[in-house]
Amino acid sequence: MAYEAEYKSKLRTPAEAVRVIKSGDLVDYGFFNGKPVACDQALAARAGELTDIKVYAAVSLPPVPAVVMAPQTFTYHDFQYSALTRMIAKQSPMVYYVPILYHLAPGLLRDGIGPQRDVGIYQVCPMDDNGWFNLGPQNSEARAKIATDKVVIFEVCRNMPVCLGGAEESVHISEVDMIVEGGPDQRPFAMPSAEASPEEVQIAQRVMGFIQDGSCVQLGIGGLPNQVGKFIAESDLKDLGGHTEMFCDAYVDMIESGRMNGSRKAFDRHRVAYTFAIGSQRVYDFLHQNPACASFPVHYTNDPRVIAGHDNMVSICNAVQVDLYSQVNAESNGFSQISGNGGMWDFVLGSQWSKGGKSLICLTSTFTDSKGQRHSRIVPHFAPGSITTIPRQMVDYIVTEHGAAQMHGQPTWHRAEAIINLAHPDFRDELIAAAGKQGIWRRSNKRD
Numbered sequence: 001m002a003y004e005a006e007y008k009s010k011l012r013t014p015a016e017a018v019r020v021i022k023s024g025d026l027v028d029y030g031f032f033n034g035k036p037v038a039c040d041q042a043l044a045a046r047a048g049e050l051t052d053i054k055v056y057a058a059v060s061l062p063p064v065p066a067v068v069m070a071p072q073t074f075t076y077h078d079f080q081y082s083a084l085t086r087m088i089a090k091q092s093p094m095v096y097y098v099p100i101l102y103h104l105a106p107g108l109l110r111d112g113i114g115p116q117r118d119v120g121i122y123q124v125c126p127m128d129d130n131g132w133f134n135l136g137p138q139n140s141e142a143r144a145k146i147a148t149d150k151v152v153i154f155e156v157c158r159n160m161p162v163c164l165g166g167a168e169e170s171v172h173i174s175e176v177d178m179i180v181e182g183g184p185d186q187r188p189f190a191m192p193s194a195e196a197s198p199e200e201v202q203i204a205q206r207v208m209g210f211i212q213d214g215s216c217v218q219l220g221i222g223g224l225p226n227q228v229g230k231f232i233a234e235s236d237l238k239d240l241g242g243h244t245e246m247f248c249d250a251y252v253d254m255i256e257s258g259r260m261n262g263s264r265k266a267f268d269r270h271r272v273a274y275t276f277a278i279g280s281q282r283v284y285d286f287l288h289q290n291p292a293c294a295s296f297p298v299h300y301t302n303d304p305r306v307i308a309g310h311d312n313m314v315s316i317c318n319a320v321q322v323d324l325y326s327q328v329n330a331e332s333n334g335f336s337q338i339s340g341n342g343g344m345w346d347f348v349l350g351s352q353w354s355k356g357g358k359s360l361i362c363l364t365s366t367f368t369d370s371k372g373q374r375h376s377r378i379v380p381h382f383a384p385g386s387i388t389t390i391p392r393q394m395v396d397y398i399v400t401e402h403g404a405a406q407m408h409g410q411p412t413w414h415r416a417e418a419i420i421n422l423a424h425p426d427f428r429d430e431l432i433a434a435a436g437k438q439g440i441w442r443r444s445n446k447r448d
Contacts, residue, residue: 002129002130002131003127003130003131003173006131006173006174007127007173007179010173010176010177010178010179011178011179011180011181012153012178012179012180013042013180014038014039014041014042014155014180015042015045016178017039017042017121017153017178017180018039018042018043018046018121018153020119020151020153020177020178021043021046021050021053021118021119022050022118023050023051023052023053024051024052024053025053025054025118025119026054026056026115026116026117026118026119027043027053027054027055027056027118027119027120027121028056028117028119028120028121028122028145028149029055029056029057029065029120029121029122030057030120030121030122030123030124030135030138030142031057031058031059031079031138031140031141031142031276032058032059032061032137032138032140032276032277032278033061033123033136033137033138033160033188033189033278034122034123034124034135034136034138034140034142035057035060035061035065035123036121036122036123036153036155036180037063037123037155037182037183037186038155038180038182038183038186039121039153039155039180040065040066040067040121041066043066043067043121044065044066044067044069044070044074045066046073047067047070047072047073047074048073050073051073052073052075053067053073053074053075054074054075054077054115055067055074055075055076055077056077056079056098056117057076057077057078057079058078058079058080058140059078059079059080059081059082059085059276059278060078060082060084060085060088061082061084061188061189061191061278062084062189064084064088065088068088068091068092068094068095071092071093071094074094075094075095075096076088076092076094076095076096077095077096077097077098078095078096078097078098078340079097079098079100079102079105079340080339080340080342081097081331081337081338081339081340082339086336086337086338089336089337097337097340099340099341100341101341101345101346102245102298102302102341102342102343102345102346103298103299103301103302103303103304103343103346104299105140105141105144105298105299106141106143106144106297106298106299107144107299109141109144109145109147109148110144110147110148112148117145117148117149117150118149118150118151119149119150119151119152119153120145120146120149120151120152120153121153121154121155122135122142122146122152122153122154122155123136123154123155123156123157123160123182123186124136124154124155124156124157124160124171125156125157125160125161125162126156126158126160127156127173131172131173131174132170132171132172132173133154133156133170133171133172133173133176134160134162134163134169134170135163135169135170135171135295136157136160136161136162136163136188137160137161137163137188137247137276137277137278137283137284137287137295138276138277139163139165139166139168139169139275139276139295139296139297139298140275140276140297140298141297141298141299142168142171142297143168143171143297144297144299146171146175151177151178152175152176152177152178153176153177153178153179153180154171154176154178154179154180155180155181155182156179156180156181156182157182157186157187157188158182158184158186159186159187159188160187160188161188161284161285161287161288161289162288162289163277163287163288163293163295164289164290164291164293164294164295165294165295165296166273166294166295166296167296167297167300168296168297169295169296188284189278190279190280190281190284191221191278191279191280192280193226193249193279193280193282194221194222194223194226195223195226196223196224196226196227197223197364199364199365199366199400199401200222200223200224200227200364200401201227202401203224203362203364203399203400203401204224204227204228204231205231206399206401206403206404207228207316207360207362207399208228208231208232208235209404210314210358210360210397210404211232211237211240211314212237212312213237213238213239213240214238214239214240214241214264214311214312215237215240215241215312215313215314216240216241216242216243216265216310216311216312216313216314216354217232217240217241217242217243217244217254217260217314217316218242218243218244218245218307218313218314218315218316218347218351219244219246219248219250219251219316220245220246220248220316220317220318221246221248221278221279222318224316224318224362225248225250225316226248226249226250226253228250228316229248229249229250229251229252229253229254230250230253232250232253232254232257232259232260233253233254233256233257233259234257235259237259238259239261239262239263239264240254240259240260240261240262241260241262241263241264241265241272241310242254242255242260242262242272242273242274243265243268243272243273243301243306243307243310243313244272244273244274244301245274245275245276245298245301245302245342245343245346245347246274246275246276246277246278247272247274247276247277247279247283247287247293248277248278248279248283249279249280249282249283251272251274251283251293252279252282252283252286255272255286255292255293256286260272265310266309266310266311267309267310268294270292271291271292271293271294272292272293272294273294273296273300273301274293274294274295274296274301275295275296275297275298275300275301275302298343301343302343302346302347302350303346303350304346304347304349304350304353305350305353306350307346307347307349307350307351307353307354308350308351308353308354308357309354310354310357311354311355311356311357312354312355312356312357313350313351313354313356313357313358314351314357314358314360315347315348315350315351315357315358315359315360316360316362317330317344317347317348317359317360317361317362318330318361318362318363319361319362319363319377319389319390320332320333320338320363320377321363321377321378321379321382321386322361322363322377322378322379322398322419322422323378323379323380323381323382323419324378324379324380324381324415324416324419324420324431324434324435324438324440325381325392325412325415325416325440326392326395326398326407326415326419327382327388327390327391327392327395328361328388328389328390328395328398329382329386329387329388329389330344330361330389330390331387331389332385332386332387333386334383334384334385334386335384335385336385341387341389344389344390345389345390345394347359348361348390348394348395348396349394351396352394352396358396358397359395359396359397360396360397360399360404361390361395361396361397361398361399362398362399362400363377363398363399363400364377364400364401365377365378365400365401365402365422365423365424365427366424366427374426376423376424376427376431377400378400378419378420378422378423378424378427378431380431380434380435380437380438381434381438392407392415395407395408396408398418398419398422399422400422400423402421402422402423402424402425403421403422404422405418405419405421405422412440413435413440413441413442415440416435416438416440416441417435417441417442419431420432420435
């Protein structure tokens with residue numbers, strides 16, 4: 001191997017590598033499955049000798065980051081909360097969310113906007129014969145961040161899938177300062193494939209009515225998108241394309257069925273473009289060295305102008321709540337951060353700019369809390385602290401198990417009426433009463 005000597009010269013133990021970190025430093029962790037494991041544990045072991053270390057990550061996946069166990073030393077920042085981040089935030093006072101328009105992240109980094117970065121630690125694939133480390137299923141903003149980190153440490157995971165690009169999917173050894181080899185059992189977190197609830201199955205059936213031959217489809221994660229993928233795989237749809245932020249199990253179903261072949265895409269034909277992947281082991285096995293998929297940086301996949309270049313783009317995003325003004329909360333429960341805005345804004349706008357495109361914001365009409373009490377996801381107005389992820393003027397379609405309604409061009413009273421018709425029947429009367437108090441109700445639908 002031509003680069004074997006250079007590789008050996010940069011090889012360090014985890015403890016040796018993190019010695020470069022000084023008090024007050026900002027430490028970048030790779031996003032998603034790019035979060036280091038061995039180096040994270042070694043850095044946490046230095047808690048007693050360091051102060052004011054700021055760690056930046058996104059969609060934190062198991063194992064639990066060791067640094068969060070020492071909040072007296074480490075402040076943990078997450079650009080998109082995962083279930084694990086939510087759990088950590090409940091236990092630690094030093095966990096914070098970082099709002100950002102996802103597609104802007106690489107440009108902001110390269111322009112030096114935001115805090116100065118000191119050390120970056122990324123979990124990557126083993127080096128190939130030409131001296132390149134593939135970033136695996138987390139292209140995202142990594143290349144831009146690596147260019148701004150003063151010191152770059154790569155933690156090699158031998159079980160990471162090699163994800164073909166695209167662009168910016170690999171980094172040369174000449175750009176890496178230190179290399180750490182992870183343990184033989186270290187591997188990407190395999191998320192169990194979520195099963196759709198009966199209500200999500202109904203929503204997925206309604207979503208299918210918006211997809212036609214040649215549509216380009218964006219999906220997220222969870223039971224609903226998985227069900228959409230299954231329905232598409234079992235349908236007679238032809239020549240679908242894929243362009244997405246996240247690659248998940250649903251795309252494996254759609255591609256393997258032959259329904260999603262990308263033959264009608266205006267560009268990136270015969271490939272699904274994505275910027276990161278999280279899913280079951282089946283997803284990682286499918287992505288490994290697979291030319292049907294292309295890893296791109298997020299400033300490409302999530303740029304609304306790029307998204308709009310695909311005709312008949314159908315974006316399917318989940319929400320937490322919708323209020324009677326058609327505002328969408330997709331990320332918080334009052335003052336508690338649940339997830340983040342992620343690329344939702346990017347795809348909501350880009351799909352509407354697409355010729356024949358549609359943005360579908362989907363949610364079940366109710367949820368049941370830990371005490372067994374049912375609540376409406378359609379609310380008169382958001383509680384204090386709740387975040388408006390998508391403002392009302394950007395909303396295209398809202399979909400629940402009770403129907404789908406388009407918001408564009410509609411006045412406030414019409415929106416309220418349409419949204420109440422999407423709510424669970426048990427909550428409609430109180431929503432009508434609230435709409436009346438809020439001055440956005442007319443009895444145009446002749447309710448008895």
